[in-house]
Amino acid sequence: MKRPTSPRRPxxxxxxxxxxxxxQTVSRVINADGYVSDATxxxxxxxxxxxxxxxxxxxxxxxxxxxxxxxxxSNDISDHSFAExxxxxxxxxxxxxxxxxxxxxxxxxxxxxxxxxxLMQQRRIDGLIVARPRLRRSSLRVLAAIADSIPTVxxxxxxxxxxxxxxxxxxxxxxxxxxxxxIENGHRAIATIxxxxxxxxxxxxxxxxxxxxxxxGLGAQLAVASTGEWGVEGGRAAMSELMRSGNRFTAVFxxxxxxxxxAIAELQSRGVSVPGDVSVIGYDDIPVARYMSPALxxxxxxxxxxxxxxxxxxxxxxxxxSSSGRARRRHQLVDVSLVVRESVxxxxxxxxxxxx
Amino acid sequence: MKRPTSPRRPxxxxxxxxxxxxxQTVSRVINADGYVSDATxxxxxxxxxxxxxxxxxxxxxxxxxxxxxxxxxSNDISDHSFAExxxxxxxxxxxxxxxxxxxxxxxxxxxxxxxxxxLMQQRRIDGLIVARPRLRRSSLRVLAAIADSIPTVxxxxxxxxxxxxxxxxxxxxxxxxxxxxxIENGHRAIATIxxxxxxxxxxxxxxxxxxxxxxxGLGAQLAVASTGEWGVEGGRAAMSELMRSGNRFTAVFxxxxxxxxxAIAELQSRGVSVPGDVSVIGYDDIPVARYMSPALxxxxxxxxxxxxxxxxxxxxxxxxxSSSGRARRRHQLVDVSLVVRESVxxxxxxxxxxxx
DNA sequence: GAAGAAAATGTGACCGGTCACTTATGCTGC
DNA sequence: GCAGCATAAGTGACCGGTCACATTTTCTTC
Numbered sequence: 175m176k177r178p179t180s181p182r183r184p185x186x187x188x189x190x191x192x193x194x195x196x197x198q199t200v201s202r203v204i205n206a207d208g209y210v211s212d213a214t215x216x217x218x219x220x221x222x223x224x225x226x227x228x229x230x231x232x233x234x235x236x237x238x239x240x241x242x243x244x245x246x247x248s249n250d251i252s253d254h255s256f257a258e259x260x261x262x263x264x265x266x267x268x269x270x271x272x273x274x275x276x277x278x279x280x281x282x283x284x285x286x287x288x289x290x291x292x293l294m295q296q297r298r299i300d301g302l303i304v305a306r307p308r309l310r311r312s313s314l315r316v317l318a319a320i321a322d323s324i325p326t327v328x329x330x331x332x333x334x335x336x337x338x339x340x341x342x343x344x345x346x347x348x349x350x351x352x353x354x355x356x357i358e359n360g361h362r363a364i365a366t367i368x369x370x371x372x373x374x375x376x377x378x379x380x381x382x383x384x385x386x387x388x389x390x391g392l393g394a395q396l397a398v399a400s401t402g403e404w405g406v407e408g409g410r411a412a413m414s415e416l417m418r419s420g421n422r423f424t425a426v427f428x429x430x431x432x433x434x435x436x437a438i439a440e441l442q443s444r445g446v447s448v449p450g451d452v453s454v455i456g457y458d459d460i461p462v463a464r465y466m467s468p469a470l471x472x473x474x475x476x477x478x479x480x481x482x483x484x485x486x487x488x489x490x491x492x493x494x495x496s497s498s499g500r501a502r503r504r505h506q507l508v509d510v511s512l513v514v515r516e517s518v519x520x521x522x523x524x525x526x527x528x529x530x
Numbered sequence: 531m532k533r534p535t536s537p538r539r540p541x542x543x544x545x546x547x548x549x550x551x552x553x554q555t556v557s558r559v560i561n562a563d564g565y566v567s568d569a570t571x572x573x574x575x576x577x578x579x580x581x582x583x584x585x586x587x588x589x590x591x592x593x594x595x596x597x598x599x600x601x602x603x604s605n606d607i608s609d610h611s612f613a614e615x616x617x618x619x620x621x622x623x624x625x626x627x628x629x630x631x632x633x634x635x636x637x638x639x640x641x642x643x644x645x646x647x648x649l650m651q652q653r654r655i656d657g658l659i660v661a662r663p664r665l666r667r668s669s670l671r672v673l674a675a676i677a678d679s680i681p682t683v684x685x686x687x688x689x690x691x692x693x694x695x696x697x698x699x700x701x702x703x704x705x706x707x708x709x710x711x712x713i714e715n716g717h718r719a720i721a722t723i724x725x726x727x728x729x730x731x732x733x734x735x736x737x738x739x740x741x742x743x744x745x746x747g748l749g750a751q752l753a754v755a756s757t758g759e760w761g762v763e764g765g766r767a768a769m770s771e772l773m774r775s776g777n778r779f780t781a782v783f784x785x786x787x788x789x790x791x792x793a794i795a796e797l798q799s800r801g802v803s804v805p806g807d808v809s810v811i812g813y814d815d816i817p818v819a820r821y822m823s824p825a826l827x828x829x830x831x832x833x834x835x836x837x838x839x840x841x842x843x844x845x846x847x848x849x850x851x852s853s854s855g856r857a858r859r860r861h862q863l864v865d866v867s868l869v870v871r872e873s874v875x876x877x878x879x880x881x882x883x884x885x886x
Numbered sequence: 887g888a889a890g891a892a893a894a895t896g897t898g899a900c901c902g903g904t905c906a907c908t909t910a911t912g913c914t915g916c
Numbered sequence: 917g918c919a920g921c922a923t924a925a926g927t928g929a930c931c932g933g934t935c936a937c938a939t940t941t942t943c944t945t946c
Contacts, residue, residue: 261608592904
């Protein structure tokens with residue numbers, strides 16, 4: 175009457191007893207490691223089957239000092255990009271026999287960030303992925319402590335101060351790609367709507383855009399509008415700002431699809447046709463981008479690839495702890511790709527001047 | 531030179547030695563449980579601080595037989611609904627001091643489903659959430675075994691055969707809500723575009739729609755179109771089928787926002803105005819629904835609430851294992867809500883007859 | 887047929903906590 | 917002055933695996 179709860183699961187020793195071998199032999203069988211004769215193996219397997227034995231991962235972790243668990247501290251995974259990243263990481267982790275503990279932190283509550291990091295420390299995860307575009311000062315301390323003892327990968331975050339591996343989207347390349355596409359379509363007067371400029375990714379995309387223009391000999395022709403957000407309202411506001419300030423442009427590079435969506439709505443509401451009068455290119459390739467009218471030309475970021483790459487970096491580091499973890503930090507860039515649809519066209523003959 | 535890797539973390543006994551007490555006293559301090567004098571507590575805390583001691587959750591789990599981990603086996607979390615559910619579950623879990631291991635299974639690869647369930651078994655999770663609309667036969671066996679030993683909650687899945695708790699969106703109520711909204715706006719001839727009818731949720735929404743019509747004395751007036759999918763293409767195809775078959779309707783209830791999107795696109799491409807000529811109501815309230823033109827009136831499902839509820843169900847069951855787990859199974863319905871925007875209006879005076 | 891290596895198996899400590907007890911001390915009340 | 921209890925702390929087994937090493941059996945090889 176000691177444990178009225180579910181009848182305890184069988185242990186390795188019970189299996190051993192039933193098979194008439196030692197517990198260590200059972201261990202050898204379940205780990206397919208070391209010498210075991212075929213007869214014994216069959217014997218043990220049978221006992222396992224009869225008792226319906228499942229090895230206890232926790233006990234395993236304790237004695238082997240490997241939890242086979244990777245931690246992820248990410249932005250809110252309600253956001254599609256992060257969800258994709260998590261899904262990608264997750265798939266790759268399982269392929270490699272690892273569990274994934276995901277912590278989804280809303281952008282507004284950075285105290286959770288720290289709480290999660292501490293939690294991960296207790297859990298003795300084997301590796302950590304941090305996918306927070308902007309990290310909090312106080313979290314950095316904890317993160318540093320963690321990174322000091324286990325392999326850690328940062329995603330789309332610049333924490334170069336810490337000695338982390340990193341995976342990042344090639345944002346600069348993305349900005350270049352988008353802008354070049356506009357230039358190749360014959361546009362010369364180009365505007366851009368950026369995300370919040372305190373996001374490194376927004377900065378990088380902007381730089382990429384400038385780079386593309388410079389390379390095309392179009393110098394500082396870029397009209398820039400920013401609002402503090404990545405959403406539709408921001409796009410609308412930015413577009414109306416662009417027009418009010420009397421800028422001349424035949425194409426717009428919006429740093430997110432939602433910004434593009436807002437910009438297009440604003441344009442259309444003023445009777446400006448897209449892409450007839452103004453071309454628009456977005457960024458992200460959100461699920462509905464292809465269904466918008468016009469279908470949105472945009473830049474696709476393979477976020478699940480990013481997640482998978484991060485996991486691979488970790489498992490590799492775990493596999494060869496070359497000279498006591500002092501391995502070279504690796505930085506990996508993931509390429510973006512252009513998704514051509516209908517929102518970019520050649521500029522109209524006499525490019526109009528747009529203003530309020 | 532035994533362990534060239536990171537210098538081992540301090541254990542509870544080392545803390546004890548430094549504080550000059552027994553390991554058990556340290557345990558009492560970190561668990562804030564049992565009698566400890568203030569002086570001793572302070573002493574121990576200091577030692578913990580100096581050694582930078584973090585309790586080892588794995589060892590804890592092993593001896594206490596509680597992993598403080600909940601498992602989630604979900605549909606691919608790239609899908610926004612599931613991502614929201616996961617995020618909601620996650621937040622609630624952390625609030626309650628639990629970890630969450632999320633397994634995201636693509637709809638196409640059901641063998642992963644089983645693999646995950648087995649993995650969870652090894653990990654000795656304390657509770658399980660299954661969020662797969664349709665479970666595979668072979669997974670059911672494993673699931674049954676798990677549910678037999680730990681509390682398990684099914685989300686939006688009808689596995690009544692097994693003795694699981696469940697949380698479900700009130701799909702029938704949702705169908706009723708959407709349809710009633712159309713009726714209240716004066717529509718009498720109503721069509722519906724359903725998701726794949728082998729999804730229980732699609733069935734339930736359809737039933738709800740029928741129910742609303744019956745209640746309004748509109749009998750079997752419902753024109754139903756289905757395609758095998760929930761996406762935009764399906765909506766487009768279904769709408770064109772509806773029109774080809776010469777059905778008369780002034781309003782459409784689409785069982786997902788993407789279906790609605792496709793239906794609207796199809797209508798507009800034929801010069802039918804929404805909501806001028808035909809009203810459309812969707813389901814899901816995907817992020818861009820509010821930005822479509824017209825802004826989509828739809829039914830919102832609080833998926834994060836669903837996830838949180840599932841976690842609560844589990845932690846409650848865990849807290850009182852009333853009479854050895856033979857607790858009554860609980861079934862919880864989560865209410866949906868109407869989000870009124872612009873895609874539903876009163877029908878035009880002489881309702882037109884639409885056909886190819 | 888002896889020696890040595892390879893194959894097969896067993897033994898007991900250990901991972902780092904918690905659990906169930908035991909022991910010591912200080913107070914209260916009669 | 918002592919039973920009886922609350923408070924404070926310690927002891928050693930135990931959770932269920934793996935690890936390091938010891939032991940026994942079976943092949944090779946000369």
